[in-house]
Amino acid sequence: MRSPADSGNRGLRRGLFHLATALMLNACVLSTGLSGEEAPARVEVILLPEVTVRGPQIRLGDLGVLRGDPALAARAREVIVGQAPLPGREREVALGYIHIRMRQSRLDPEHFNFLAPDRIVVRGAGRTLSPEEQIGAVEAAVRRVCNPREGEELVIEPLSTPVPLTVPEGELQLIADPGEGNAHAASIVAVRLRVLVDGTLAAMASVTVRVRRLSPVWVATRALRYGSILAEDDARVERRDVAGIAQPLPPDSAPVGLRVRRPLSAGSVLTATCLDAAPDVHRGDTITVSLRAGAIRVRVPAKALEEGAAGGEIRVVNLTGGREYRVRVTGPGAAEAILASGE
Known part of the structure; x- marks a missing residue:
């Protein structure tokens, strides 16, 4: 017990x-x-103070190095931190904002050991198209359109310096369009420049240039009145800028003997539009008109109602019968009748 x-x-x-x-x-x-x-922590995150990104979005993996648990690190690398800046531009990303984006992706920042600055500068990847590259593309396009003649010198001068263009990285293509008519007819040409990257339009610009076409042409040695006939000492060949001048007379033409169609000042470039052939028949002249009828040829006098050069048609009036009809000028004071069908 x-x-x-x-x-x-x-x-x-x-x-x-x-x-x-x-x-x-x-x-x-x-x-x-x-x-x-x-x-x-299961993953160590080392972020750089400055990075350059390619593409439209910033991912956590673009900002530095993640090492540790492979599966967790792989998920974290794909977290979208934000939109990437435009090429050549930059933006800042705060470390606190990165934590927010991770939580939104169902990743706990407490499982990560961050070695990073408070703010990270992110730049958009791109390349800069220099003013010299733009001007080179414009000059090549203008030369291609103008197609200078033999003996002609083409001088292209930019009137202003274009600003540098920053575009995304990729296959670059410059397309300059001076306009077919503009480059030929004007001395000041605004050239549109399109920049394509990988076939997609990335930037546009406009470059204005002065085009000088230095070519040997005929010029007036003194002031010429309307209706005057060019003599040998009235014109000579000089090297001139003919950009914007339509149909200048080349040195192999023969302006002597042509008639001036409008008043010209000394030094004016002679063109096909300011000269024409001197008339062989003047208005009011009495001329001889030939009329053929088979083997018979008749010559009658007539009064010219218009002036004209050889090969041109004018109206005349018969001096004997007063009948008006058309003739073709064959030379000075001479013409042949133009018969209507059936006459």
Whole structure:
């Protein structure tokens, strides 16, 4: 039979055992908690202070290096941080905003150890098209359209310096359009320039140039009146800028003997429109008109109602019968009748 003292000792020992067990469990829990707080992050993120990105979006993987858990790092690299700046432009991305974007992608930033500045400067990748490159493309297009003649010198001068153009990286193509008619008819030409990257329009510009076409042509040596006939000392060949001048007379033409159709000042470039053939018949002249009828040829006098050169048609009136009809001038003071069908 156990004494009351033995029962009390057993109870005390049982209590001490439970207390020791509780203390050990508590120590284990505390140890586990501390080790969890001090455990290293699963992914280390090292971000650069400045980066250049290609494409329309900024991803976390574009901003630096992620290493650690392969699956988690791969997910984090694809997190879209924001829209990329335009080529040649820049924007800032804050570290706090990166954390927000990660949470929106269901990634806890607490699982990542960041080594990064507070703000990251992001630049859009691109290349700069220099003013010299733009002017070179414009000059080539103008020369191709103008197609200078033999002995003609084409001088192309930009009137202003175009600004540099920044475009995305890729296969570059410059298309300059001076306009077929503009380059030929004007001395000041505005050339449209389109910049294509990988076949897509990336930029546009306009470059204005002065076009000088230096060519040997006939010019007036002195002032010439309307209706005057060019003599040998009235014109000579000089090298002139003929851009914007229609139909200048080349040096192999023969202007001597032609008639001036409008007043010309000394030094004016002679053109096909300001000269014409001197008339062989003047208005009011009495001329001889030939009429053929088979083997019979008749000559009659007539009065010219118009002036004309050889090969041209004029109206005349018969001096004997007063009949008006048309003739073709054959030379000075001479013409042949133009018979209507059936006459």
